[in-house]
Amino acid sequence: MKIIQTSIRDLVIIEPQIFKDDRGYFFESYSKTKLAEAGINIDFVQDNQSFSHRGTVRGLHAQSNPFAQAKLVRVIQGRVLDVAVDIRKGSPTYGKFETIELTGENNRQFLVPEGFLHGFATLEDNTIFAYKVNSYYAKGHEVGVKWNDPTLAINWGIDEKDTIISAKDELLPTFADMDSPFTY
Numbered sequence: 001m002k003i004i005q006t007s008i009r010d011l012v013i014i015e016p017q018i019f020k021d022d023r024g025y026f027f028e029s030y031s032k033t034k035l036a037e038a039g040i041n042i043d044f045v046q047d048n049q050s051f052s053h054r055g056t057v058r059g060l061h062a063q064s065n066p067f068a069q070a071k072l073v074r075v076i077q078g079r080v081l082d083v084a085v086d087i088r089k090g091s092p093t094y095g096k097f098e099t100i101e102l103t104g105e106n107n108r109q110f111l112v113p114e115g116f117l118h119g120f121a122t123l124e125d126n127t128i129f130a131y132k133v134n135s136y137y138a139k140g141h142e143v144g145v146k147w148n149d150p151t152l153a154i155n156w157g158i159d160e161k162d163t164i165i166s167a168k169d170e171l172l173p174t175f176a177d178m179d180s181p182f183t184y
């Protein structure tokens with residue numbers, strides 16, 4: 001397993017070791033011990049999976065305290081552009097974001113810490129997205145910013161007019177109007 005530091009503190013990319021043979025491949029998609037050896041100690045309590053058609057955007061989402069969530073995200077099938085935005089007030093990288101392509105082939109993972117908005121756009125049809133979270137879902141504690149916010153100006157790599165988005169996500173505020181509940 002390889003851990004790659006991004007330009008934002010605490011936000012890392014994880015590359016599992018893939019064992020390939022005549023049958024196909026095997027890899028450990030999560031090892032508490034191996035992450036702990038790399039200094040990452042997170043107590044994951046819930047696994048989530050979503051299926052999306054091409055051109056779907058889910059996000060940008062976070063949960064506020066006491067239900068803040070770190071997320072270990074990956075793609076099982078298909079391809080996404082995954083985005084994490086630092087919204088920790090006082091962080092030197094507040095408002096900065098990183099994007100990464102996660103696919104069913106590269107098997108890369110993104111470890112999105114608490115205090116970040118998270119979202120993804122599906123670049124292929126039939127994309128299956130899976131992630132672990134360290135706090136249970138808490139309806140009513142959701143924080144978000146609209147995916148096509150003009151301040152963040154994220155290039156999602158999809159055609160805006162064909163985007164599939166939930167009614168809830170359509171109503172999310174702009175980055176400027178979002179009052180982050182997180183501190184650095």
Ligand SMILES: Cc1cn([C@H]2C[C@H](O)[C@@H](COP(=O)(O)OP(=O)(O)O[C@H]3O[C@@H](C)C(=O)[C@@H](O)[C@H]3O)O2)c(=O)[nH]c1=O
Pocket residue numbers: 048050058059060061062071118119120136137166168
């Ligand atoms: C996230 C979640 C949703 N649900 C339910 C609520 C709702 O009826 C249905 C769909 O929920 P949503 O529309 O919020 O699903 P979605 O837009 O896929 O939300 C997810 O987006 C990505 C980007 C994240 O980072 C996740 O943390 C989560 O916020 O599933 C749960 O029961 N448990 C959960 O943990």
